[in-house]
Amino acid sequence: MKFANDFLFGAASAAYQVEGAWDQDGKGPTNWDEFTKIPGKTFEGTNGDVAVDHYNRYKEDIALMAEMGLESYRFSISWARIFPNGSGEINQKGIDFYNNLIDECLKYGIVPFVTLYHWDLPLPLEKEGAWLNKNTADAYVEYAKLCFNEFGDRVKNFITFNETVVFAALGYMSGAHPPGIQNDPKKYFQVTHNVFYAHARTIIEYKKLNQFGEIGLSHVFSPAFAVDDSPANEFAAEHANQFGVNWFYDPILKGEYPEYVVKQLEESGLLPDWTLEELAVIKQAAPLNDFMGLNYYQPMRVEKIEQPVEQVEHSLENSTGSPGNPSFDHVFRTVKMDDKKYTKWDWEISPTGFVDGLVMLKDQYGQIKLYITENGLGDEDPIIEGAVCDIPRINFLNDHLCAVKEAIDRGVHIKGFYSWSAIDLLSWLNGYKKQYGFIYVDHQNGLARKKKASFHWYKEIIDTRGESLAR
Ligand code: BGP
Numbered sequence: 311m312k313f314a315n316d317f318l319f320g321a322a323s324a325a326y327q328v329e330g331a332w333d334q335d336g337k338g339p340t341n342w343d344e345f346t347k348i349p350g351k352t353f354e355g356t357n358g359d360v361a362v363d364h365y366n367r368y369k370e371d372i373a374l375m376a377e378m379g380l381e382s383y384r385f386s387i388s389w390a391r392i393f394p395n396g397s398g399e400i401n402q403k404g405i406d407f408y409n410n411l412i413d414e415c416l417k418y419g420i421v422p423f424v425t426l427y428h429w430d431l432p433l434p435l436e437k438e439g440a441w442l443n444k445n446t447a448d449a450y451v452e453y454a455k456l457c458f459n460e461f462g463d464r465v466k467n468f469i470t471f472n473e474t475v476v477f478a479a480l481g482y483m484s485g486a487h488p489p490g491i492q493n494d495p496k497k498y499f500q501v502t503h504n505v506f507y508a509h510a511r512t513i514i515e516y517k518k519l520n521q522f523g524e525i526g527l528s529h530v531f532s533p534a535f536a537v538d539d540s541p542a543n544e545f546a547a548e549h550a551n552q553f554g555v556n557w558f559y560d561p562i563l564k565g566e567y568p569e570y571v572v573k574q575l576e577e578s579g580l581l582p583d584w585t586l587e588e589l590a591v592i593k594q595a596a597p598l599n600d601f602m603g604l605n606y607y608q609p610m611r612v613e614k615i616e617q618p619v620e621q622v623e624h625s626l627e628n629s630t631g632s633p634g635n636p637s638f639d640h641v642f643r644t645v646k647m648d649d650k651k652y653t654k655w656d657w658e659i660s661p662t663g664f665v666d667g668l669v670m671l672k673d674q675y676g677q678i679k680l681y682i683t684e685n686g687l688g689d690e691d692p693i694i695e696g697a698v699c700d701i702p703r704i705n706f707l708n709d710h711l712c713a714v715k716e717a718i719d720r721g722v723h724i725k726g727f728y729s730w731s732a733i734d735l736l737s738w739l740n741g742y743k744k745q746y747g748f749i750y751v752d753h754q755n756g757l758a759r760k761k762k763a764s765f766h767w768y769k770e771i772i773d774t775r776g777e778s779l780a781r
Contacts, residue, residue: 311715313776318421318726319768320382321375321748322684324428324472326358327735329388331365335403338394341436341488342429351490356741362733362751368411370759374749375732376418378765379772383420384683384728385411386428386472389453396432397449405460412464423683423728424461425469425528426454426512429477429487429738440489441478441501447508454512458519466523468516469603469683470509473530475558478502483638486739495580495638503582506561510595517598528603528683529558533667534610537645546614546642553637554610555671563675565596574639601725603683606710609663611650612642619643632656655688655744659706661713668717668724677723685710686730688737688744691762698750698762707764708780715776729768733759 313319326342333339346357364371375383389396391404415422427450435446454470462468478501480487482494491497509527516525534550536543556568566589575581611633618640632655633644646652651659668680687706692699707729718724734747742753748765752758770778 311712311777311779311781312774313715313718315775316725317775318382318423318681318728319380319772320384320421320423320726320728321380321732321768322384322423322728322730323364323732323735324386324425324430325388325391326361326428326430327731327738328361328364328385328733330359330361330363332359334365335391335407336394336401337388337404338390338396338401339433340388340390340430341433341440342431344433344436345488345490348490351486352739353737353741353743356736358736360757361736363757364733365407367757367759369414371733371749372411372414372418372420374759374761374765375420377769378748378761379769380420380732381772382423382467382726382728383415383732384423384425384469386425386430387457388430389427389450390430390432392456393432393449393453396435396446397452400456408461412461416464421467422465423467423469423681423726424457424465425472426450426457427470428472431488436488440481441504442497444504447504447511450508451511451515455515458516458521462516462519462521462523466521468523468525470512470525470527471505472528472683473605474502474505474527475530475554478505493638498638499575499580500582502557503561503584503588506592507584507588509562510592513595513598514591524600526599526601526603526679526681527562528605529562531555531604531606531667531671532608532610533663533670534612535663535666537611537613537647542614543612546612549641550610550612550637551670553639556674559602559671559675561592561596562599563596563602563678565593578639601679601681603681604668605684605730606664606667606682607685608658609660609667611645611647611658613645615640615643633658653688654690655740657688659687661709664710664713665716665720668713668722669720672720672722677721680722680724681726681728682714682724683728684730685727686746688740688746690743691745691750698760700745700762700764703746703762703764704767707768711771711776712779712781715779 482498485492534547536547633646636643731746733749734751737744750760
């Protein structure tokens with residue numbers, strides 16, 4: 311059961327969800343700083359103004375991660391700390407913060423794994439159309455180049471974007487994320503293309519610098535499975551994977567969009583406006599992509615539908631990832647199944663879906679290098695006599711790490727695992743109630759940190775390189 315010595319046991323976070331200090335030291339406002347202040351958008355109106363104050367307490371947090379034996383910390387850079395307006399003027403204090411954070415990791419031998427974009431966009435760029443405006447890609451490439459020049463001597467793993475599907479779909483289809491637009495598939499597909507083009511340009515720029523690190527991007531990995539083996543539902547799963555997996559993975563790994571989807575978007579007038587030059591850049595960049603990051607929480611169970619069905623209204627308690635909704639084209643809907651297990655927020659718990667999905671990916675794309683850049687359990691952790699007894703999280707991570715090992719044994723090339731999250735943090739829509747961390751943050755007691763049961767468990771797993779996992 312041992313994982314190889316060069317497999318990284320990590321944990322992750324994202325700037326808006328942990329840093330706080332939203333206007334400290336010259337940081338500019340972002341789309342999320344604005345969006346969370348609109349009444350009704352987040353659970354109990356929570357926002358990241360203070361979050362868990364990682365900006366001011368990063369030394370304490372990194373020391374705890376080191377004590378846990380963490381080998382790598384995935385965090386994101388807030389673009390607006392570095393370019394308060396998105397482009398132009400540079401804020402040296404923002405650069406200093408990330409230099410300090412990186413150096414603090416390296417002091418303990420923790421590998422910094424850096425996400426350049428985890429959804430917090432400088433507000434002026436949001437106002438000018440965000441990712442619908444092609445100038446945003448120009449500004450992004452400049453920002454990324456600055457990060458490579460400032461941090462690339464010590465950071466050897468860069469992720470360009472986190473989960474394009476989420477900020478595009480929740481931004482322009484469900485309206486749950488900024489800019490809060492609903493049911494606009496034309497814009498949704500346009501955003502995905504503009505982001506893939508920005509990704510391609512960025513990795514070409516990175517390679518020109520000869521920093522000899524790795525660069526890739528992180529996608530949601532939510533493979534679709536049919537609810538039964540009827541041909542109609544098998545077709546629904548294939549269709550869902552074309553739109554949910556191939557549309558996102560093909561342009562990055564193969565440098566072109568899947569024909570099946572392109573054809574249907576053409577017919578329905580939803581094809582993004584793209585130029586031949588953009589398509590050529592995407593093609594040129596594909597072989598330069600060093601890895602793919604997968605964020606796996608749950609698979610999708612799908613069934614074919616014969617006529618349009620109503621969109622399910624998700625409350626903030628219920629969260630956007632729960633099943634029940636039709637696809638945008640009303641070909642299928644996702645289903646909650648009686649024989650499956652779900653979290654309190656209705657996300658299916660399925661380590662077997664993880665293995666099956668990973669093997670499916672290998673069959674389609676070959677042995678590309680993968681990192682599991684997120685996986686974890688959102689829960690309300692029980693506190694018993696002052697101790698945070700997050701046993702369900704231990705069980706969840708145990709089973710998903712076993713799934714990763716099984717996939718490796720079946721030939722899937724996985725080089726690391728990042729639990730979401732290192733420390734309790736702000737869930738975008740579900741506030742602080744939904745916890746993910748190994749480190750508890752006491753919001754009633756000045757944000758004091760405390761080790762959870764899972765903290766000690768993960769330390770043991772890392773120490774034994776997985777040998778102590780329960781099978
Ligand atoms: C992923 C995001 C993370 C994190 C996680 C859990 O999609 O990349 O930032 O938030 O999901 O989601 P939630 O907080 O909604 O439970």
